[in-house]
Amino acid sequence: MPPERTPAKYRQIAEHLRAGILEGTYPAGQPLPSEEVLAKQFGVTRPTVRQGIAELRAAGLVEVMMGRGMFVRSPHSRPSYTRPRGVRSDANGRYVEADGLRWTDAEEPAVTRTDAPLALADLLNIPPGEPMYTYDALQTADRGRLRQLHRTHVPFSVLLDTKYEEEAPPPVPQLYGALRDLGHDLRFTEYLRTRMPLPDEAEALRLSDGVPLLHILRVTLNGEGKPLALEEFQLPGDDLELSYNL
Template identity: 85%
Template sequence: MPPEKAPAKYRQIADHLRKGILDGTYPAGQPLPSEEILAKQFGVTRPTVRQGIAELRAAGLVEVMMGRGMFVRSPHSRPSLTRPRGVRRTSEGRYVEADGLRWDDAEEPVATRTDAPLALADLLRIPPGEPLYTYDALQTADRGRLRQLHRTYVPFSVLIDTKYEDQAPPPAPRLYAALAELGHELHFIEYLRPRMPLPDQAHALRLPDGVPMFHVLRVTLDETGRPLALEEFHLPGDDLELAYPLLDTK
């Protein structure tokens, strides 16, 4: 039986650093040894070191900061930001985000007409292809430190026989007040999943290589459970956790 072939040098470097990150030898937020030091340690060229580091970046374990070096992103560390999710109603009757953050649009959202794709039509319980009012916004909070992509969808059929039949309603969250004024009692449900961002999403959210994002779909329903609108959020998944209240229905 032939002897097993030794792993490629770049793989040895990646495995060595991965082990050190996971066992705490290299703590989260701390710099890794430089390319020069790793090249000498393993007897390789710096391009080989970069190939090993690329594996760790793709896995979300290392972040490379231009001019500063390579820094650890440990999967065991607690995120620096916890955001409560959901919508609550104030004593004045206003609907506000549970996280209490003030989100500003990079540009004023403009309503466009789109047709409901199959997946969203299913959540909205409308036929695929039904026209929707759609708003897109890049939003920031905390003086630009926090970022999210936010899209609002409102089916035309929800607006029949209302003042919005011939004009676009406002985007969420102002949409909530508009729907309440039409006599709806609002309820909300969210669907959450992590996924890797598309290139334009990674650029807008300023995500490092190998970092996933949260994809959240929020459906606004009336008192009968009929969907009235849908929102789509894309949130950075690098240093953020989301918190949801769980209600005892007994």
């Protein structure tokens, strides 16, 4: 039999800490050895230690607190951020996000003509391949500490016989007001799932290795339940929880 391959150093670190957490050597809420200590113990660089820690963060066993260090996550602990989800109308009749955050586009949103893929066509109740206006933006809030990728799709068929048949409609949140002005009563449905990010998504959101993202699909519907637009939100999933009013 061929000899067993020795696990990579970062995996050795992850398994060492994982065993200590599960055996109670490192109780919930207690700090883990520092990056410097672990680097000396295993004879590696600090980036290698961080790679091992990233595996434990992705598994929900460890949380990293800025300026304080690494701690064993309790199964009952709360993330640093809780964000209400939903859309509401403010006193001036403008549509705003329920979390109250002021999101700023890091750059001018890119507007393109795209064809609806099968999965999105199903949610929008349109034929696959129907043309859509698509907006892409990297957005920040809280002085750049929070980041999200935001994409909006508006099918051409929704805009037939309106002033937007020949010009692109405005981006969200102005899009909601534009749809309302076209005579639609709006309501919203969201679909939430987690997945691992693609390399460009991880770079844009500044995600560490092994950290998943939250992928939210929001469908804007009229009063009769006809889909009018679809948004995609991609958020870091390591220290965030979302709340919904039911």
